[in-house]
Amino acid sequence: MMKASAFESYHPIVLFIFFASTIFFTMFLTHPIYLAISLAASALLLSTLIGLKELLKTTLYTMPIFLLISISNPVFSHRGVTPLFYINYNPITLESTLYGLAMATMIVSIMLWFRCYNLIMTSDKFICIFGNTIPILALIISISLRLIPRLKDQIKRISNSQRTLGMYTDTGNILEKVKSRIRILSILITWALENSIDTADSMKARGYGLKNRTTFSIFKFDKRDIVLLSIILLLILINIIGEIQKYSSYHYYPYISNIDLSLKATFYYISYLLLTILPTIIEIKEDLKWQSLKSKI
């Protein structure tokens, strides 16, 4: 379970822009330093959200994927100019191995970022973003999210009832099973259509379809949201400039490029680091604040 998070309490738009930009950057910047930063930052954030123990558990799940990608790339791709050794007269190259490692890092960090995203961006926050731009879509999503658990629940009830009629089975041959499933589905559809009349009545009774509908959201856009959003946008801008100036580009084939460690390049690396660990900084700041508050209480 996730603990109360300070970053989470910002306005959904700020959160969304943060995740969209970091995930986007992680996907397109294959520079080893950028990838390393992204992986470290995502792991850090996740550990502040779910704790170190849970993070290690997650790492265990992602390990096979990491290994699979990093091993399969050099085995199947023989590009690159520096052979390390040969398998069946096929060269395993340094470049291809490193590229595999880079891709594996990228995939794993994207997975970690998405895990953070899912923890922080709950459905109502997601809807809030669309509420301001495409209100009808937001309402449709909300109605669907209401409907899915209801349908699941009803399927269970129907199958229990049908089972006691001796008309439903989850054992037996495939034909019988398919027949049972179709039967349940048919009952479910009738039920859903019949009961949706009530929902429509309830919507009409509360004035759905009147002109000038507004969209309410419990999320407020505060001063602190403006501050954080400005910082995020500034850092995104800096990183885009870095990309345009080719500081974040890197190529693996035919031979790996050098890593630029000039002052200007380092500035861009740090700006990326800042962007990605921004939420972790906020969490740590909040923790420290509570530490000091606690001593005063």
Add this chain to the structure above:
Amino acid sequence: MAIIKIENLSFSYPEQKSKAIDNISISIEKGDFILICGKTGCGKSTLIKQLKPEITPYGEKEGNIYYKNSPLETLTNKESAAEIGYVLQNPDNQIVTDKVWHELAFGLENLGVPTPTIRRRVAEMASFFGIEKWFREDIKNLSGGQKQILNLASIMVMNPKVLILDEPTAQLDPIAATDFINTLYKINQQLSLTIILVEHRLEETFPIADKVLVLDKGKKLIYDTPRKVGQSFGNSKNHSIIHGFPTPIRIYNECNTNDKCPITIREGSAWLSKNFKSNANKVAPYRKPPHSKVVLELKDIWFRYGRELPDILRGVSLKVYKGEIFSILGGNGSGKTTTLNIISGINLPYRGKVLIHGKNISDYKKKELYHNNIAVLPQNPQTLFVKNQVEKEFEEIVNVMKYNKDEAIEKIHSIAEVLNIKHLFKMHPYDLSGGEQQKVALAKILLLNPKIILFDEPTKGLDGYSKKILGSILMDLKKTDVTTIMVSHDIEFCAKYSDRCALFFDGNIVSEDGPVAFFSNNNFYTTAANRMSRHIFKNAITSEDVINLCQQNLKNDIIKEA
């Protein structure tokens, strides 16, 4: 000032000869609490739907409805949406969105209210109804009672002038229902909001209503204060509507005393003290439970839904005898329904044994267990229906049971005869009323030729008269040696019809006895008739018991006087 005035209103649905509403004229004062009652299909819902233009059904309408002295038709859509609130029966069906706060804001969004105002009004309503604690919750995590309170709140947030409710507590358990009715009373008293309530649950609503409208076949039978309505039924004792009336009124109407009609239990109990001295004949006959062969036995059943989850049942043991009606009572989450699912083989206990006719349930094959043996009538009969015609529902079962043609026709007709559903054969199951759906579902499972029938909340949403019919069906089944096990919240119903009752608490049975001993030993968890009469009569648990005793006493008095 009359807020709503109905003048000579008649309404008939398309292609139907009889009128659903027949020449009704009433006037409703501002701040009144109006209770509308009557048998299912008497036109209650049709009448109140006329008051809410958005959901008025199509049909032929005569007469006029005035809202604040101007015709209802002149109301703009926006005014009508905001000023006339409407709550439906099913708590689940009327919720539109997935979050509590969003549902509360939904109506105001539609009215185009700006966000800061919505924020204030939603907050106001959430505090008034005690919703703060689950304000950010997903709808799927709420209980039925919470959902219905949310429905009420999400209408109140629009600041209506009239609140119309169509059997809002029919799907709730008694505690949630009482909570809901108390909330309505609070709204009526504190905000002087006009409330029009259609209900079957009259025991709690009669005392708080200002006026009661009784409908029969679309006609106004009486529209007066609850006391006068109670009083007036003395002359028309045999009217079937009286079966749903509160216990004190029913008992009063069976005894010809010339005083004021009691409405609450307190008044009823005072009325008994006044008219009946502690005399002879005060013990009601003790109903003895039958003892025959054990058909079902649970031996030390333990159950939980998952390894990590808490126990739902903790060592339940019980025996059910052939041909008896066994009732399982208890609060929500006490394990009643789970026990029913264990008996029907849907859930498997992780410890303990279920013996059916002395044979372990796991030794039965599927077909053996559910055909000619155990049948279940679920809480929502709609989950049993597959076809688009009642008749086809029956044919389906007949085919499965491999009856030959004559046998099938004979069986269907004899069952239809007993349940009185022959006129429904060509209808779509979903077009039937709740009580009719239940009867058709019962007919369907009776075709499976069961020896044991399990009922889950059979009286939920039924009016008094339909309950009486269901009761007599149960008694008929009993005559054919069918064993009935029911799970219910309906104390009155269980007291009247069961042979034995068991009280579930915290995953186990805490008491088990014949209804007389069971209820007369309880102080709170007992019938209204028992609570009203326990200081005068011993062992009287149903209103029939009390009525019999009263009449006997009256007779004795007359003999003495003579």
